[in-house]
Amino acid sequence: MAPVTNGRVLFNSIATGFPEPGKTTVYDTTQVIDPETVPLNGGFLLKTLELSIDPYMRGRMSANVKSYIPPFLLGEPITGYGVAVVVRSEHSEIKAGDHVYGTIAHVNYSIRKDLSYLTVFQNPDKLPWSTFLGVLGMPGKTAFMAWKEYSQVKKGETVFVTTGAGPVGSLVIQLAKRDGCKIIASAGSEEKVQFMKEIGADVAFNYKTTNTVEVLEKEGPIDIYWDNVGGATLDAALDAANDGARFIECGMISGYNTGGATNTRLFQVIAKSISMHGFIVGRLEPKWGKEFFATIPPLVASGEIKHREDIYEGLEWVGDVLLAVQKGTNKAKAVIHVADE
């Protein structure tokens, strides 16, 4: 096999507002690699199949932010959750043909020296590889594990889910439905509203055209708030909360591109005995991982749990999709299909 182009998405400059395709990141085709002969030095060669584009990645594009994950390195490929296949291996714990899930560079081929941040996994049901980035991957785990850990759900309670058409929110809606809740759900397009209704939301609305405060006043009070948004929406949820409400703080995308959101209604935490829980899904995984894989894949395979993906073809789309997931213009869980096996 002759050398081939090793396409790479490089971190090119710190983002201050929204990430800009071609500026914040650039797609580079100057590197070539010969998969058959490239030295592995005891490691293994990965061919990237699928890459996940997620809202949290914005945090890695900022300067000097103390965060739970380090920023991307300028001039180096960005990384994210992905699925890859092993092309060649000199490592005793992994062999050619194995599939791995974990942190993968946004490149066609990468050499790894060990299994740090990677898990070898099986796919007995021959589900599409992209599934392992969405409903069976980090977003699905996020929804399932935090719901189990923090919701303290009781049948008949009212739940408000933001970004309810996304890969996390749409699973939260379906879990809440299975637990017998009334579900209020918001998203940013009529098409997303339609999808939220299909998967069980009792009240679904487009926050761009409908006033969140008014919906919550009419349909609340709420017992559980699944926050992916922060800012004014979080304030609205604080005002609409029932005594003893649980707030599951999954994301605050409203502030990611504007230097942070402002809140003015936090005293409701005291007035209403609210508990608010931030979390990192990785820390919940040891406790809930087994139940997740026992519960969710069969429901996905049978179609009882629905999920959607918005698949883009080729690494050259990464910059655009990074922007799309910040603006919410993607249609569903955003995946870059990098290569077939």
Add this chain to the structure above:
Amino acid sequence: MAPVTNGRVLFNSIATGFPEPGKTTVYDTTQVIDPETVPLNGGFLLKTLELSIDPYMRGRMSANVKSYIPPFLLGEPITGYGVAVVVRSEHSEIKAGDHVYGTIAHVNYSIRKDLSYLTVFQNPDKLPWSTFLGVLGMPGKTAFMAWKEYSQVKKGETVFVTTGAGPVGSLVIQLAKRDGCKIIASAGSEEKVQFMKEIGADVAFNYKTTNTVEVLEKEGPIDIYWDNVGGATLDAALDAANDGARFIECGMISGYNTGGATNTRLFQVIAKSISMHGFIVGRLEPKWGKEFFATIPPLVASGEIKHREDIYEGLEWVGDVLLAVQKGTNKAKAVIHVADE
């Protein structure tokens, strides 16, 4: 006994900023009462002994605020925690000479029809009645019960306590000390700083002259935050929090007189997996009441737990003291001594 003046502190006008003595409340001496002959209609007559002035009372002076307690009624006496003695009784569950703790009107004499919001209590150690408004009353219970319920304290952790010289904060400091914590504590005067050191604070500072952010950067990160302040101090605590920190949201006095505080660092709840707990002490009382009364009174009687009171003589001081506890110019737990037995 001839009729006597029944002094009353009346709610006179809605407060928009700080409460103003003589305007927000007025001390009224126009009512007379004859304790020996006033009709009880099956109820009982209370003589007020001690009244507690607490920061939360500001919330009852605002208009149209949905809060956990209703606003005061214009033209009527304000109410608050207090201790009273029964002068006469026609009620089968209570007799002359009994002492009650609970919600008491800010008047010399009041007629009650039943024991709603009142508890008959004993004082075998002959502790001053005012003790039951401070370290053995609502503030003491607040500190003890929320610390037990939410701190998840582990020996060696670092705790940041705001308003650490107050009746709640000073007990939190002493509980945290007994649990083996490093304690950072703030208050608003050098005298309060000195007291916080005496009761066990490892780092005590005057937030008016020392920068909170700098103290927390140097002495943090913090594992537990006891919030009585909210606003910028809460933001500083969010920035200084350790992963997995617990925030006990007891009060947000920084916003009570300014229309609410603003927060901009709430994303740290997610970044650091923080859990934040608002609470109402009354809801914790069924779970922790027994342990509180078994633990704290003996420690107070023996002097192992220290407490301070700032006692003002007479109902005519209520307006001034309401303002003082909002500005923090009181020296310790503020109590109005209304009458001797």
